[in-house]
Amino acid sequence: xxxxxxxxxxxxxxxxxxxxxxxxxxxxxxxxxxxxxxxxxxxxxxxxxxxxxxxxxxxxxxxxxxxxxxxxxxxxxxxxxxxxxxxxxxxxxxxxxxxxxxxxxxxxxxxxxxxxxxxxxxxxxxxxxxxxxxxxxxxxxxxxxxxxxxxxxxxxxxxxxxxxxxxxxxxxxxxxxxxxxxxxxxxxxxxxxx
Numbered sequence: 001x002x003x004x005x006x007x008x009x010x011x012x013x014x015x016x017x018x019x020x021x022x023x024x025x026x027x028x029x030x031x032x033x034x035x036x037x038x039x040x041x042x043x044x045x046x047x048x049x050x051x052x053x054x055x056x057x058x059x060x061x062x063x064x065x066x067x068x069x070x071x072x073x074x075x076x077x078x079x080x081x082x083x084x085x086x087x088x089x090x091x092x093x094x095x096x097x098x099x100x101x102x103x104x105x106x107x108x109x110x111x112x113x114x115x116x117x118x119x120x121x122x123x124x125x126x127x128x129x130x131x132x133x134x135x136x137x138x139x140x141x142x143x144x145x146x147x148x149x150x151x152x153x154x155x156x157x158x159x160x161x162x163x164x165x166x167x168x169x170x171x172x173x174x175x176x177x178x179x180x181x182x183x184x185x186x187x188x189x190x191x192x193x194x
Contacts, residue, residue: 002191008174010112012119014039015162015192020078022159023133023170024189029150029182031135033091033109033171035128036066036074038164042122044068048087048129058139059084060131066160074166079159082152086132088139089147092175101177112171120167132173133158135180149179161194 004026005011015021023032038044050067052058060066061083066075092108113127134152139145160168172188175181 002189005170005172005188005190007172007185007187008112009172010116011170011172011190012116013168013190013192015075015160015166015168017162017164017166019192019194020159020161021075021168022079022157022189022191022193024191025082025134025152025156025186026154026189027186028152028154028156029134029184030152030186030188031150031173031175031180032133032188033113033173034131034133035113035169037122037126037167037169038068038072038074039167040165042120042126042167044070044072045126045128046074046130047071048131051131052087058087060087061085065163066131073163075160075162075168077158078161079157081156082134082158084136085158086135086137088129088145089132089135089137089180090129091127091171092173092178097177103177106177108175109171109173112174113169116169116171132180135173147178147180150182
């Protein structure tokens with residue numbers, strides 16, 4: 001199964017254990033926000049601290065595992081043409097766009113997550129700190145951090161093998177107020193194989 005997710009749109013799907021979910025940044029410089037859950041029991045979901053502690057880094061790449069809140073693997077990164085995906089920036093939202101940039105009525109990834117999660121009977125309480133594929137948030141030695149401009153080239157991919165039947169939820173980030181998408185959101189490709 002493969003699909004094109006339009007710029008700024010949500011996507012969700014079930015990835016069976018052993019299948020591979022491939023996300024392609026078709027035009028380059030596009031951030032992709034990502035959440036995942038145990039498909040059979042969505043109370044078990046992606047857990048950023050467990051993932052970062054196991055990886056020993058805040059920047060994810062090939063070989064790193066996305067762990068759940070009960071320290072079980074949900075996905076393993078089996079291929080990565082980007083390297084250093086963000087784990088700390090979280091998702092943008094209409095409220096954070098108002099807080100950070102002073103703009104009104106500018107929905108973001110949180111609203112996309114809510115739309116996608118509703119299709120699976122989930123909602124606001126199920127949104128947790130997420131992974132940002134193809135996005136960089138460098139951290140300086142004094143602890144400073146800021147979202148950096150998107151640098152992924154056209155066709156850049158990350159591939160994830162499901163370690164359990166997993167619900168994957170994507171927001172093809174609509175952000176236009178910071179440089180994560182080079183101020184120009186574009187489509188992505190999503191494919192499930194295996």
